[in-house]
Amino acid sequence: MLLRVTRETGSAPVGPADEAELIERCKKLDRTAHDELYHRYRRQVAGNLYRVLGDRQDLEDLVQEVFVIAFRGLERFRGDARLSTWIYRICVNVALGRIRTRKRRPNAIGVVDLDSAPADPSLVERPEQPDRTLERRRDQERVYAALEHLAPKKRMVLYLHEIEGLDLKEIAYLVDSNPVTVRTRLFYARREFFKIIAGDGASGDDE
Numbered sequence: 729m730l731l732r733v734t735r736e737t738g739s740a741p742v743g744p745a746d747e748a749e750l751i752e753r754c755k756k757l758d759r760t761a762h763d764e765l766y767h768r769y770r771r772q773v774a775g776n777l778y779r780v781l782g783d784r785q786d787l788e789d790l791v792q793e794v795f796v797i798a799f800r801g802l803e804r805f806r807g808d809a810r811l812s813t814w815i816y817r818i819c820v821n822v823a824l825g826r827i828r829t830r831k832r833r834p835n836a837i838g839v840v841d842l843d844s845a846p847a848d849p850s851l852v853e854r855p856e857q858p859d860r861t862l863e864r865r866r867d868q869e870r871v872y873a874a875l876e877h878l879a880p881k882k883r884m885v886l887y888l889h890e891i892e893g894l895d896l897k898e899i900a901y902l903v904d905s906n907p908v909t910v911r912t913r914l915f916y917a918r919r920e921f922f923k924i925i926a927g928d929g930a931s932g933d934d935e
Contacts, residue, residue, distance in 0.1 A: 747811050754802050766795055776816060780823040780887055782872040790826060794818050809901065820884060820902045827880040871922055874924040880919035885910050890918075 732889075753761030773794050779789060797818050804812060875883050881903070888899045896907040896914075904912065 748807070751802060751805060751807075751811065754799065762799060765798075769812065770795075772812065773815060773819055774820040777823055779891070780819070780884070781826060782875070788825070790822055794822050797822070813901070817902045817904075820888070821904075824880050824884055827883060846865075857915050870925065874921055878917055878920055882913055882920065885913045886917040886921060889914055 750761055750765060754765055770791065772789050774787060777783060777794070779791050781787075781790075794815065798815055801818075805811075809929075818919075834898075877889065878886065884903060885899055888894045888902060889896075894902070896910050899910045900907045905913075
């Protein structure tokens, strides 16, 4: 009972030429370019972190952390992936760090409402019925509560595959692994997830 969502894409798409120019300006420490990159991708970064983690706790600090890492790492960016994908990879790593910290110091979390962010009015056909809204939120609560019991690496690959809809190759890039390892991790993550949903618990092993 995993839920598929649509990823945030930020503001207007950046063409390859414009993207390359923006990156070069950032590498030259152009403050205006840094501001442009931040404002263009901030919503995407916040949305990615929000959905992965399931709550807004320290969200703004985590967004800032992603951009600090991005600005420091742009000098080594070689264009092997789109800039948005590269930034998404940083989001995944920051989120993993947050999940590990949260497991060491468990806190009560507020479950994310995946549809709470403003939607494009052109994509909304008609308002959702209240009973359907309640049912969907209950499903989301069950999913995120179950994900909290998985080891961070398993949780991440399950989230990226089943909720974000990414394939093994894409996930392997984002988590800095290989498709075979991702496939294995995904297999065990699915098995543990459905055991948790069924009320049987999970092992909690990292691999």
